[in-house]
Amino acid sequence: MDSNPISRTSFPESGLPREEVLRTLDAYRLGDGDWKGGKTWSLVYDAGEEITRLTQDAYEKYFHTNGLNPFVFQSLKRLETETLSMVADLFRGDEHVVGSLTSGGSESVLMAVKTYRDEARALRPEITQPEAVVPMSAHAAFEKAAHYFGVKLVHAPLADDYRVDVAAVEKLITPNTIFLVGSAPQYPHGAIDPIEDLSGLAVKYHLRLHVDACLGGFTLPFIRDLGGDVPPFDFTLPGVSSLSADLHKYAFAAKGVSALLYRDAALRQFQYFAYGDWPGGLFISPSATGTRPGGAIASAWAALKFIGRKGYLDITRGILDTTKRLLAGIRAIPALSVLGDPPAGIFAFGSEEINIHALADALELKGWVIDQQVNPACLHFMVTPAHADAADDFLADLRQAVAEVKAHPESFEAGSVALYGMRAAVPDPGMVNQFITAAYSRFMTEGGELSFEDLGDD
Numbered sequence: 001m002d003s004n005p006i007s008r009t010s011f012p013e014s015g016l017p018r019e020e021v022l023r024t025l026d027a028y029r030l031g032d033g034d035w036k037g038g039k040t041w042s043l044v045y046d047a048g049e050e051i052t053r054l055t056q057d058a059y060e061k062y063f064h065t066n067g068l069n070p071f072v073f074q075s076l077k078r079l080e081t082e083t084l085s086m087v088a089d090l091f092r093g094d095e096h097v098v099g100s101l102t103s104g105g106s107e108s109v110l111m112a113v114k115t116y117r118d119e120a121r122a123l124r125p126e127i128t129q130p131e132a133v134v135p136m137s138a139h140a141a142f143e144k145a146a147h148y149f150g151v152k153l154v155h156a157p158l159a160d161d162y163r164v165d166v167a168a169v170e171k172l173i174t175p176n177t178i179f180l181v182g183s184a185p186q187y188p189h190g191a192i193d194p195i196e197d198l199s200g201l202a203v204k205y206h207l208r209l210h211v212d213a214c215l216g217g218f219t220l221p222f223i224r225d226l227g228g229d230v231p232p233f234d235f236t237l238p239g240v241s242s243l244s245a246d247l248h249k250y251a252f253a254a255k256g257v258s259a260l261l262y263r264d265a266a267l268r269q270f271q272y273f274a275y276g277d278w279p280g281g282l283f284i285s286p287s288a289t290g291t292r293p294g295g296a297i298a299s300a301w302a303a304l305k306f307i308g309r310k311g312y313l314d315i316t317r318g319i320l321d322t323t324k325r326l327l328a329g330i331r332a333i334p335a336l337s338v339l340g341d342p343p344a345g346i347f348a349f350g351s352e353e354i355n356i357h358a359l360a361d362a363l364e365l366k367g368w369v370i371d372q373q374v375n376p377a378c379l380h381f382m383v384t385p386a387h388a389d390a391a392d393d394f395l396a397d398l399r400q401a402v403a404e405v406k407a408h409p410e411s412f413e414a415g416s417v418a419l420y421g422m423r424a425a426v427p428d429p430g431m432v433n434q435f436i437t438a439a440y441s442r443f444m445t446e447g448g449e450l451s452f453e454d455l456g457d458d
């Protein structure tokens with residue numbers, strides 16, 4: 001089957017037999033990334049059949065329910081409140097900590113930014129252009145949120161260890177600053193920002209602080225319990241006013257659920273949206289979406305209840321073991337260098353010796369799906385239980401791929417090397433964004449390869 005087909009098809013006249021529908025779905029996904037075999041390093045967080053089956057069963061029970069109206073689905077309200085209180089307990093919040101379940105990390109980030117903007121509008125009306133100081137490494141969802149909600153993001157540089165430079169953050173605070181951000185850990189290099197110091201700044205300057213634990217929220221507390229060196233990043237720090245942690249990542253719930261917690265209900269109120277003049281009735285919605293799939297909420301509750309602290313400790317121990325093996329194998333290859341000292345199964349490596357984008361292509365030819373990064377150029381990995389069995393194969397392929405790129409760099413000039421080379425050659429970031437948008441749009445409508453062919457078109 002064509003691995004990247006674009007098919008337009010007319011609206012079906014009469015329904016197909018069930019078996020045919022399901023067979024076609026199976027056929028369509030044959031070309032997808034092999035996450036079960038551990039060939040992908042992002043997007044899917046799978047802790048094995050037993051947990052998947054349980055979360056699927058939970059989802060199915062609530063398949064048609066809708067969290068938009070907690071008066072109709074009181075059970076969903078209960079599941080949401082219980083899930084949030086379990087998560088608040090994990091992050092050592094007191095009984096005042098409340099929150100919302102959202103559809104994922106991006107929506108949690110969007111809502112946190114909107115909350116702080118609206119709080120500032122209400123309490124600091126003298127600020128006409130609100131600003132937030134965020135690490136360079138903060139997730140792109142903050143850029144999206146700032147763009148949507150009219151907040152100016154001021155980017156703080158990273159220190160040599162890839163954690164945000166707190167002295168630089170302090171210098172970037174202005175009278176317009178309304179909140180700070182720290183990640184625990186950040187996505188690009190897996191480093192944990194110095195949240196304790198950021199909390200100190202938040203207290204000193206009367207600012208809000210959002211901790212983005214979307215990615216590592218459900219590993220860091222267990223790494224700490226296993227004796228790992230995890231600095232405090234949660235509600236034990238007085239400056240932390242909100243924290244996001246994705247249940248659909250390392251908590252292993254179904255896709256579509258993240259927890260966003262606030263220090264108290266008064267702050268959460270700025271997240272809500274109400275409209276009382278609608279002919280459709282008194283409208284109130286807690287977050288960005290209208291309909292909220294009950295299945296995702298039920299699966300989150302079920303994952304936490306089924307796995308429990310002991311289960312997450314075991315899973316985290318396994319992830320750390322696999323990560324240790326991978327990092328040792330990578331560090332044994334002289335051409336490669338791991339960025340910083342990543343504590344949580346999320347890491348990146350680069351190279352001074354070979355073109356890292358060529359290495360990505362060499363690995364892709366061996367069946368791996370590789371995430372590539374810039375500033376600095378490196379490859380990105382997130383370890384899950386699926387990688388326990390794949391790690392040795394990966395290291396063997398990595399050693400071979402490094403040798404291939406070293407021996408024949410010219411064979412890898414056309415693919416990612418050319419793509420990232422073109423990106424680097426365009427000085428205007430706005431233009432790069434335009435090209436990415438055009439290339440993505442073409443890919444979605446016409447298929448083919450994602451490339452910068454549109455460079456210079458307009």
Ligand SMILES: Cc1ncc(COP(=O)(O)O)c(C=O)c1O
Binds near residue numbers: 103105109187246
């Ligand atoms: C640190 C961090 N924050 C936010 C997000 C956004 O999460 P989502 O993809 O669920 O919207 C991610 C995603 O990887 C992340 O790593």
